[in-house]
Amino acid sequence: MGVKINKKVEDIIKEIKFDDRGLVPAIAQDVKTKEVLMLAYMNRESIEKTFQEGVVYYYSRSREKLWKKGETSGNIQKLKGFYYDCDKDSILLIVEQVGVACHTGNYSCFFNKVLETKYKNINIIEELYSLL
Amino acid sequence: MGVKINKKVEDIIKEIKFDDRGLVPAIAQDVKTKEVLMLAYMNRESIEKTFQEGVVYYYSRSREKLWKKGETSGNIQKLKGFYYDCDKDSILLIVEQVGVACHTGNYSCFFNKVLETKYKNINIIEELYSLL
Structure with missing residues (x-):
């Protein structure tokens, strides 16, 4: 298991603030x-485990311990992408969600909507015409 | 200006933790x-200003003050959607980005890639076949 990445996990952890x-977050x-x-929180150990196993681990602030997402429900998140931001103080995980996330x-x-978005989806017919 | 929403801003602020x-966040x-x-942070005032003006305000932790995104660069974010999560302790803003975000x-x-994603985009031809 695990995922191949372009840096050593210890170096990623050193970079992140x-x-x-x-x-x-x-x-x-x-x-x-x-x-x-x-949105959840990761600590050093959860990042290590996520890369080792290829499924996402967080740190549970309420239970104050490492939390394998989906451990009891089976709704795991398979790691497909890992990015961090310009300030190195937040992470973006791209995941394949088994079941549901929540x-x-x-x-x-x-799911709590205050202002609901109408996504500007690309119209499939318009896109097809553009290919002709 | 401003946006029409399905709740009073003061009630949204009361709900959010x-x-x-x-x-x-x-x-x-x-x-x-x-x-x-x-990913940035909002306080009560930044949420109020965001709904009043229809463009996103955050709270700058480094400058310790209200921060209108794009105030100096012109790279504002027009508010198109506003959601909060099950725990009521994080917000998802859907925005129309002017210029660039970073x-x-x-x-x-x-933009810092540790593990890069190959998004599973829906194939336009496959989708078209499914409509026939």
Whole structure:
């Protein structure tokens, strides 16, 4: 198992700026739909385990321990991409979500709508015409 | 200006769980490409200003003040969607990005690649066949 990456995990961990609790926020985005699924926190150990096993581990702030996403529900997240930002203090995980991401049964944790988006989806017919 | 929403801003602010600094992490996602652009923090005032003006305000932790995204660069973010998560402690903003999101000149702040994703884009021809 595990994933092949372009740096040593220890070097990635050295670069990332963890907060005073030793945590960094991590966004999980769906590799197929690009939907944002959740935001959780990672510590050094959870990043190591994520690369070792190829499935996402977070750090649970409420339970104060390492948390393998989907450990009890089976709704694991297979790691497909790993990015960090310009300030090196947040992470973007691209994942293949098994089942649903949210413990409520929703696919994404961001189901509370205040202002709902009409995504500007590319119209398949228009795109086809552009190919002719 | 401003945006029409399905709740009073004061009620949204009451629902959201701010941390001990009065902040909540907010993810900005592009309305057209669905690319994740950045992660920053909002306080109560920045949420109010965002709905009032229809463009995104954050709270700058380094400058310790309200921060209108793109105020100096012109690279503003027009608000197109606003969601919060199951735990009510993180926000997802859907935005129309003017120019680029990152101060480095990159479109997204998440340009540091450790493991690069090959997005599973829907094949236009396959989708067309499925419609026949």
